[in-house]
Amino acid sequence: MIDTPTTRRAKHPETGGERPAVLECRDLSVHFDAPDGRISAVNGISFDLHRGQCLGIVGESGSGKSQTFLAILGLLASNGHASGSVKLHGEEILNVSRRRLDAIRGEKLAIVFQDSITGLTPHKRIGEQLAEVLTQHRGLGRAAARAKVLEMLELVRIPEAEKRFRMYPHEFSGGMRQRVMVAQALLCQPDVLIADEPTTALDVTVQAQILKLFKGLADHTNTALVMITHDLGVVAGLCDEVMVMYAGRVVEHAPVDELFYQPRHPYTRGLLACMPRADRDSEELTAIPGQPPDLEALPPGCAFAPRCPQAFARCEQERPSLQTARPGHLKACHLEELP
Numbered sequence: 001m002i003d004t005p006t007t008r009r010a011k012h013p014e015t016g017g018e019r020p021a022v023l024e025c026r027d028l029s030v031h032f033d034a035p036d037g038r039i040s041a042v043n044g045i046s047f048d049l050h051r052g053q054c055l056g057i058v059g060e061s062g063s064g065k066s067q068t069f070l071a072i073l074g075l076l077a078s079n080g081h082a083s084g085s086v087k088l089h090g091e092e093i094l095n096v097s098r099r100r101l102d103a104i105r106g107e108k109l110a111i112v113f114q115d116s117i118t119g120l121t122p123h124k125r126i127g128e129q130l131a132e133v134l135t136q137h138r139g140l141g142r143a144a145a146r147a148k149v150l151e152m153l154e155l156v157r158i159p160e161a162e163k164r165f166r167m168y169p170h171e172f173s174g175g176m177r178q179r180v181m182v183a184q185a186l187l188c189q190p191d192v193l194i195a196d197e198p199t200t201a202l203d204v205t206v207q208a209q210i211l212k213l214f215k216g217l218a219d220h221t222n223t224a225l226v227m228i229t230h231d232l233g234v235v236a237g238l239c240d241e242v243m244v245m246y247a248g249r250v251v252e253h254a255p256v257d258e259l260f261y262q263p264r265h266p267y268t269r270g271l272l273a274c275m276p277r278a279d280r281d282s283e284e285l286t287a288i289p290g291q292p293p294d295l296e297a298l299p300p301g302c303a304f305a306p307r308c309p310q311a312f313a314r315c316e317q318e319r320p321s322l323q324t325a326r327p328g329h330l331k332a333c334h335l336e337e338l339p
């Protein structure tokens with residue numbers, strides 16, 4: 001058992017014993033074969049996910065967030081390779097047959113992507129597409145599927161659901177399409193729902209509404225939720241715990257409040273310092289100086305060293321491993337304690 005915030009808090013309410021995880025990911029790595037060599041996109045990720053839990057995955061673009069979960073879903077590009085172990089209800093699902101994965105996806109694991117239109121077929125009416133999820137995966141008849149879809153459209157607050165049922169994706173606004181995607185993902189009541197930057201393309205108010213709705217529905221169905229985002233602000237109100245990724249590795253993993261109030265990794269601190277705040281002018285908004293490293297030529301030591309304000313000699317030679325900073329709080333940094 002790894003010492004993550006999840007495993008620490010995952011006591012069974014009645015027996016007090018360990019509650020089994022819905023999803024157990026151990027030492028997951030992903031690499032891609034590229035013309036100039038091998039790209040190490042994800043390295044040694046481990047976490048547990050329990051029913052009703054919301055896990056945030058945060059990091060700059062290119063840090064390996066999407067590939068981690070695409071690997072879990074068996075959706076890597078053809079030049080991608082995954083290793084390690086991923087168990088869903090105890091069943092190994094990493095690198096299993098396409099047939100098995102097709103059965104698992106949609107029923108037990110679902111994903112919502114950022115670009116909502118790509119998930120919907122343009123020439124099919126919305127209602128028909130949603131009903132198919134139920135007729136194909138749940139074996140429902142047409143009338144029952146239609147009734148369930150209408151109920152779900154109302155749940156995700158799509159006005160005039162009856163009318164919208166017969167409309168095509170392009171007739172919906174971005175925000176409405178995204179609601180449809182949320183409805184589609186939740187229709188089969190998956191055990192794990194992965195939201196990969198689902199609202200990034202939408203304006204801030206619509207984003208907040210949809211994320212809240214998402215979380216509410218997941219809570220209602222006891223679905224485990226993974227919220228992938230480059231925006232720490234998103235995880236604050238929604239997630240129970242957060243994994244911060246940098247250059248394909250987890251650099252910090254902690255309960256959400258601890259991450260915000262007692263961050264232990266200089267990269268997390270950098271991300272927090274970049275967050276917009278009411279007491280700060282938007283002009284003062286900063287980004288962490290420098291760029292993430294080239295994944296084909298990762299430095300031997302800490303990948304964050306070239307950008308870290310606290311780097312010292314050891315950082316350039318030795319890669320810090322992910323270790324317990326305090327019970328349930330992991331960090332990968334050589335600094336004993338941050339000031």
Ligand SMILES: Nc1ncnc2c1ncn2[C@@H]1O[C@H](COP(=O)(O)OP(=O)(O)O)[C@@H](O)[C@H]1O
Nearest residue numbers: 032039041060061062063064065066067068077
């Ligand atoms: N098909 C591919 N071939 C080569 N490299 C890839 C491929 N897909 C993704 N990558 C690499 O994986 C890295 C991590 O990508 P990703 O997980 O999508 O990042 P993000 O954190 O933005 O979701 C990218 O920076 C890219 O270099």
Ligand code: SF4
Nearest residue numbers: 302305308315333334
């Ligand atoms: S190991 Fe060194 S370079 Fe890396 S984050 Fe910690 S202090 Fe900075």
Ligand SMILES: [Mg+2]
Nearest residue numbers: 065066067196
């Ligand atoms: Mg991504």
